Amino acid sequence: MPDRALPETPATAPPAALDAAGGRIDCANVYKWFPGGIVLEDVSLTVETGQFVCIVGPSGCGKTTLLRMIAGLAEVDHGQVSIGGAPVTGPDRRVAVVFQHFGLFPWKTVQRNVALPLHLAKTPRAEAESRVSDAIRTVGLTGHERKYPAQLSGGMKQRAGLARALATAPDVLLMDEPFAAVDAQVREVLQEDLLALRDRLRQTIVFITHSIDEAITLGDRIIVMGTRPGRIVRDVLVPIEQPRTIAQVRRHPAYTDLREEIWQQLRQSAAEQAGEPVEQAGGA
């Protein structure tokens, strides 16, 4: 056992390193085609380490596709996506994904679901155990470790999904409409908790949502996407300081204006799309 000589690892895993490039995401002139047409057209986006970016847009704007490309789950047809300066060629250990459908394995308890990525990475047992219990405590699931996903409410399932993502201490956290499948009250609690966590975890976070409110509440920065083809139509910084709470966000003077602005933007691009004769053949 070679690791026996090593000093014991500290009980708490250190938060993701704050070096400047580690969690930086670069998308350069990215395109994606599906048989039906262009899904993403010339998307360029840079997210700095530690930034919390929300991507909003109507369904069909390719926001999930973009996230899947950053996650290495979808191929980039043209252009390049890189993380920390290294091109993404497939799922990467520095990246963790939180799925809308939770993505928990029904045959594993909360504990085992959270431990799975560490188990797969052959993390030494003692370290894995402490990381798992840390992650479970962080998301507020202590006491539910031995339950199966079917025994959890929707909110608790997503807490478990988040714990699994956090257990590996990734540089980048990708969240694909993570709160879309839970009901409104629970969603607010989860948002509140994520805001509180934000202070302790310094990951780069890309958060997909179709709720403008959610984007303003959580994000440091909001990317607005339009459809047909999917592209970035707006890129705004949220002028509300972190750490914040939902109540503070709602009371903030910038909140209403920003909400209105993004809403107008979305409406406008929807109108443009409807007004345009879609896909003219030959060009009369």
Next chain:
Amino acid sequence: MSEMTGRGTGSPSPAGTSPPPAMPDEGPQVSRTLDESRTQIEAAIEQRLRQRSRRNRRIYLLIRIVSLIIVLAAWQYYGSRSTPVIFDPLTRVLGALADLFRNHGLASALWYSVWTFAIGYTVGVAAGVALGMCLGAYRRAEAAVGLYVYALYATPMVAIVPLLSIWLGFGVLTQELIIALFVLFPCVVSVSYGVRNIDGDLLEVARSLRMGRASLWRHVLLPGTVPYIATGAAQGVAMGLVGMFIAEIFTQLSGLGNLLETAAQTYHTDQALAVLLVIMALGVILRGLITLVQRKVAPWAK
């Protein structure tokens, strides 16, 4: 979808057991109380649901008992009014059962049948699961042998029995092989369907976790297929018993089938019915065993 908790939650007090993560003390209080009242409501609903399901289970048991009494009583009534060669009352059939045990070697026939069945069944299920896994997981395997499997599945297995006895004679081996073949196909079909229908979302999670082939099998494909294996194994019991009877009647070797055949040919209807009872009981017990095993191996699946 999410509010149901099946079983195992003991006394429901999730509100007290989940301390919220460390939070700044301002705004969250409001939502926090909201969440707690919500979990309390959830707990109350859960408890009521559990009570209701317990009551329901008691009602179902009662229905089952009443129905059994009616059926047995009807049997007794019509049996006693009919000619002995055609049909017999329950009491006489039970008498014949005791007689078969004492004087006609029912015990050894039962032992022989169960033993043959156990071997054939085990081989059939094992081969069926392995083959089903391959067919379900690998397109190429499906392309190579899928056609034959489905063709054989559609063929009444009974048609193959005479051929098998030509090739292999009338030995125990033939009987075991027949049972195995009867068991094999329901297993193959159910398991390959199960593997193919693993939740695509979970496969994507597996990919994002960078699972290799071995890990994928261990953490996703195998456990995800367990309910389908159980279904195949349960259908296999029914099919396997059919196979067992056919094999025993056809090869006239020994076992329950042979006993039944002998009784019928000598017009001992009461004995034939007694053997039938035994085989029914066997089927029920075996299916119950499979459900038990499934609950043990796969507690997450209903």
